[in-house]
Amino acid sequence: MESDHEEVMNNNIENGITSDFQKGTGGGNKEINMWNTSSATARTPLTMSSSLLRKKSDPILVSKVRFQILSDFLTNLQEVILGTKLALLFPAIPLAVVANFYHFGRPWIFALSLLGLTPLAERVSFLTEQIAYFTGPTVGGLLNATCGNATELIIALFALHQKKIEVVKYSLLGSILSNLLLVLGTSLLCGGLANLKKEQRYDRKQADVNSLLLLLGLLCHLLPLMFKYAAGPGVSVATNTLQLSRASSIFMLVAYVAYIFFQLKTHRQLFDSQEEDEEEEKALIGFWSAFSWLVGMTIIIALLSEYVVGTIEAASNSWGISVSFISIILLPIVGNAAEHAGSIIFALKNKLDISLGVALGSATQISMFVVPLSVVVAWIMQINMDLDFSLLETSSLAFTIIITAFTLQDGTSHYLKGVVLCLCYVIIAACYFVQKTPLNQTGFVKLDVEFQPHSTGFLSA
Known part of the structure; x- marks a missing residue:
């Protein structure tokens, strides 16, 4: 009898017929299991990096709730809020709101808001990954390409709304420098020290693609700066610089779209993570639950x-x-x-391809997507923002990209490379620490003074 039963089961499996028990007891589980096979290819180094800070929740308490709607809500709450090791920072969010409502000290509001943004950024990555289980790897990759740096983008948009162009440029520049020097440098340093007796190698192809795009972005930052210094003293070039910046931003966005197509379609094998999970990954919450949480957290990030x-x-x-x-x-x-x-943890495990994907991928996304998008949005808002990040900031960016490209040129790594990158970051940080120039005396604001609203041109305001 047992052999007959096994034969029937094998025939059913071969014919694609499975029992309700194998599919899952509920419709939601069935829908989740449908996408398990394709979801693995949707995972990117960015989402895998954030996943290391997640923790498994205990469903025992939630399963004892009698009402299904309340049980589902508590399950989602447990996975989204308590499913991260950064959950201890969530109380900073209501504290920031209370501090603002009761007009506490503004530095306290700033500090609490900054702490509250830390777990939210990781949770956005988690929710986009959950949505990718239902949309497939291509749409999931697009979500990651647009939401991977949602925090930086939202901060930039609010700074633009308040016409604080210098804050926009500073924060976006800082994100690029941080990823290329601090994140990558710390990863190479820790990975090299943890694997002294092993040769650390990585695939140069992905690094070369990102370096190429970063150099393109650097060119678009250098041209407006050189354009300004090429003009004679006393010659106003604000209008021409603004037009050049807007045109360059459009071309940068076109290059980023080509990069996404290259990454998700034609050369996906260069960017797919080689990491294989021991257990089969599956969605933890449903599609609409993940979408609702994503919208809600985006609103909180905006606040x-x-x-x-x-x-x-x-x-x-x-x-x-x-x-x-x-x-x-x-x-x-x-x-x-x-x-x-997450990037450092993967480097400790001698998985540098993922660490490089995190650092270089995030820097490329900021440089080729968030920065030009901010210029275009400012253009729509009739705010005069260009790609001239002034001499000191552009020089820091240029040396950072060049040093990073030289560091990654041979496909091998050791701790000394990490030491050099970290020291470069410390030196740049020291430079801006001693810089006490007020915002209204920087080169960023000169554009609003020199810009003539009566000027004409295709790209003028």
Whole structure:
């Protein structure tokens, strides 16, 4: 009898027939299991990096709830809020709201908002990964390509709304520097020390593609700066610089679209993670639940971003630290702490391809997507933002990209490379720490003064 039963089961499996028990007891489980096979290819180094900070929840308490709707809500709450090791920072969110409502010290509002953004950035990565289980790897990759740096993008948009162009440029520049020097450098350092007796190797192809795009972005930043210095003294070139920046931003977005197509379609094998999970991955929450949580957390990120932008100057005056140091150094470190920690952990496991994918992929996304998109959005809002990041900032970006490209040229790694990158970051941080130039004396604001609204041209305001 047992052999007959096994034969029937094998025939059913071969014919694609499975029992309700094998499919799952509920319709939701059936829908989840449908996408398990394709979801693995949707995982990117960014999502895998954040996944290391997640923890498995205990469903025992939730399963004892009698009402199904309440049980589902508690299950989602447990997975989304308590499913991360950064859950201890979630109380900073209501504290920031209370501090703003009762008009506490603005530096306190800034600090609490900054801490609250840390777990939210990791949770957005988690929710986009959950949605990818139902949409498939292509749409999931697009979601990651647009939401991977949602925090930086939202902060930039709110800073633009308040016409704080210098904060936008500082924060985006800081994200690029942080990923290329701090994240990559710390990963190479820790990975090299943990694997002294092993040769650490990685695939150069992915690094070469990202380096190429970063150099293209650097060219688009250099041209407006050189255009300004090429003009004679006393010659106003603000209008021409603005037009050039807007045109360059459009071309940068076109290049980023080509990069996404290259990454998700024609050369996916270069970017797919080689990491294989011991257990089969599956969605933890449903599609609409993940979508609703994603919308809700995006709104909360927007609220905290408004607090951060509105109180950054007060925090700078209270702490005696320049706005440039807070924007370039502190904001990226705190905002991307989860992503950075994951990159280091993978490097310790001698999986440098994932670490490089995190650092270089995030830097490329900021440089070729968030920065030009901010220029285009500012153009729509009739705000004059260009790609001229001034001499000091552009020079820091140029040396960072060049040093990173030289570091990754041979396909091998050791701890000394990490030491050099980390020291470069410390030196740049020290430079902006001692810089005490007020915002209204930087080169960023000259554009609004020199720009003539009566000028004509295809790309003029």
